[in-house]
Amino acid sequence: MTRPNPVTFFAFLLAILVAMGGAALMKGGFFIGRHEGDTLHLVQIVFRMVAGEVPHVDFMTPIGALAFWPIAFFVERGMGIGMAILWAQVAFAAFMLPALWWVGYSRLSRGVALLFGLIVMGLLLALVYGEAQRSISFSMHYNRWAWAATFIAVVAALLPPVHPNRPAIDGVVIGTMMAVLVMIKVTYFAAFALPIILALVLGKRLSTLLFAVLTGGAIAVAITLFVGVDYWLAYIGDLQTVANSDVRPQPGEPLSAVMGAPAYIAGSLVAIAGVIFVRQSGRANEGLILLLLVPGFFYVTFQNFGNDPQWLLLLGVVLLALLPTPDVTNSMGLNLRTAQLVTAAMALALIAPSFANMLYSPFRHLRVDETTYAPILPRGGIHTDLQTADLRALRVDGRVALDGEGSGLEQFREAARRDEQAQFMGEVFPYCTTELGLPAMFDAVTRDLEEVGLAEGKRLLAADLFSSYWLYGSLERLEGGAPWYYGGLPGFESADYLLVPFCPVSHDLQVMILKAVTERGTDDLREIRRTPLYILFEKTG
Incomplete structure (x- = not known):
């Protein structure tokens, strides 16, 4: 096997960091x-952290603090939120680069190491979460970061080092990557911890496992000393709340579809074929670990919005790294080196549109026409460097039901099987959801409250998916609130108002929230303002 030159390989990774990271930053x-x-x-969470709040302890989120802390770090130092996001991504990629370099250099051939490096750095530095939709988006960046950490940990555990053999370094890398997963998104840790441990045990690399456990434990202790034991209890509580919530049991396709639907069945079959060929080539342990990884691949993909099977990138790398010699065949006479090469190529081809989209997204960002964009936070001062297409910021579009009374379509309403209609304090709300123009909607409502003297120093809970109004003016953030609604009434005890939008982002969630408020009791609520956009109820108790 032709080993990668350590200096050249490091320079290659650094060049990707400079090219992709630089292209993202150059836009300003x-x-x-x-x-x-x-x-x-994301902005809500970052601003709360900058204000001194601790995730899980002071507000609800199932996403770990590491997904947001690098961004908060740069905002705390006076940077606008837009540039802080981009610098945080570059900084996180720089943090991951040494571990990636070590794993690629110590156990992969030159070509496979370069491919692996490109894949992981591409995941870390992309400006879109995947799929083939070209629009720039930082949504679910934590999934990309978690996949990158998973890839490094799995390759380090599954493939023994060729040279040099440094169990301590391997253990530190694996332990750090697993800690990263815990602190970004626990789903990944839960899905891949057992296969990684078994890979080290079956490979008789117990010293590496020991160093990994010690490293992970040391990081956990350090975090505990910094934020306290209550942090972990609150983190577990948030995860339990989300797991038991009916709000968003899955962000996309059901698990069976992620494994067997037309868009995914080819990848599932490729994974099974890869396991078979690896085992037939005489690598029984590696084949077993690969088989144990597959359920985790499916589960994490099921949990991620878009259901992008990014694990196909890792499968391709592993199959290339485990290629047998050219003379190895199975009982049917099939040349297993060729079979694995074809299977790896199929895995990479299936995910190529998504990966290509990620890989050149920073360069698309560099070429956008900023004159067609508008700030997401129009009164955000330095934070107006975070912008979206002006049509999406300023054009407010909604989806409404056309089968209301007097429409001539009443006879179809029952057959249409619409979701339950929102009702509150004797009033029935029409079917309507806001599809476009969230920044304009939040800004308009907040300005209206300010104009009538109802905003300064006040807190409100919106009967909707988001209560982001405090980002747009003089309202205060909810104590113990949830930047993304997962159930219950988080933060309502500290609220001065309940705001009921006539056209929420999520009609279903409005129904749930209004039911929860009704069950709590409405004797201390009185309507104090009504506009075409919302009804405002004040808490009198």
Whole structure:
């Protein structure tokens, strides 16, 4: 096997970091093309952290603090949120680069190492979460970062080092990557911890496993000393809340579809074929670990919006790294080296559109026409460097039901099987959802509250997916609130108002929230303002 030159390989990784990271930064701001709601979710969390709040302890989120802390770090130092996001991504990729370099250099051939490096750095530095939709989006960046950490940990555990053999370094790398997964998105840790441990045990690399456990434990202790034991209890509580919630049991296709639907069945069959060929080539342990990884691949993909099977990138790399010698055949006479090469090529081809989309997304960002964009936070001062397409920021479009009373379509309403209609304090709300223009909607409502003297120093809970209004003016953030609604009434005890939009982002969630408020009791609520956009109820108790 031709080993990668350590200096050349490091320079290659650094060149990707400079090219992709530099292209993203050169624009002088962050210009997204969709997912404004997800972006506001991120902004809420970052601003809360900058204000001294601790995730899970002071507000609800199932996503780990490491997904947001690098961004908060740069905002705390006076950077606008748009550039802070981009610099945070570059900084996180730089943090991951030494581990990636070590794993690629110590156990992969030159060509496979270069491919692996390109894949992981591409995941870390992309400005879109995947799929083939070209619009720039930072939504679910934590999934990309978690996949990158998973790839490094799996390759380090599954493939023994060729040279040099440094169990301590391998253990530190694996332990650090697993800690990264815990602190970004626990789903990944839960899905891949057991196969990684078994890979080290079956490979008789117990010293590496020991160093990994010690490293992970040391990181956990350090975090505990910094934020306290309550942090972990609150983190577990948030995860349990989301797991038991009916709000968003799955962000996309059901698990069976992720494994067997037309868009995914080819990848599933390629994974099974890869396991078979690896085992037939005489690598029984590696084949077993690969088989144990497959359920985790499916589960994480099922949990991620878009259901992009990014694991196909890792499968391709592993199959190329485990190629047998040219003379190895199975009982049917099939040349297994050729079979694995074809299977690896199929895996990489299936995910190529998504990966290509990620790989050149920073260069698309560099070429956007910023004159067609508008700030997501129009009164955000330095934070106006985070922008979205002006049509998405300023054009407010909704989806409404046309089969209401007097429409001539009443006879179809029952057969249409619409979701339950929102009702509250004797009033029935029409079917309507806001599809476009969230920044304009939040800004308009907040300005209206300010104009009538109802905003300064006040807190509100919106009967909707987001309560982002405090980002747009003089309202205060909810104590113990949830930047993304997962159930219950988080933060309502600290609220001065309940705001009921006539056209929420999510009609279903409005129904759930209003039911929860009704069950809590409405005796201390009185209507104090009504506009074409919302009803505002004040808490009198």
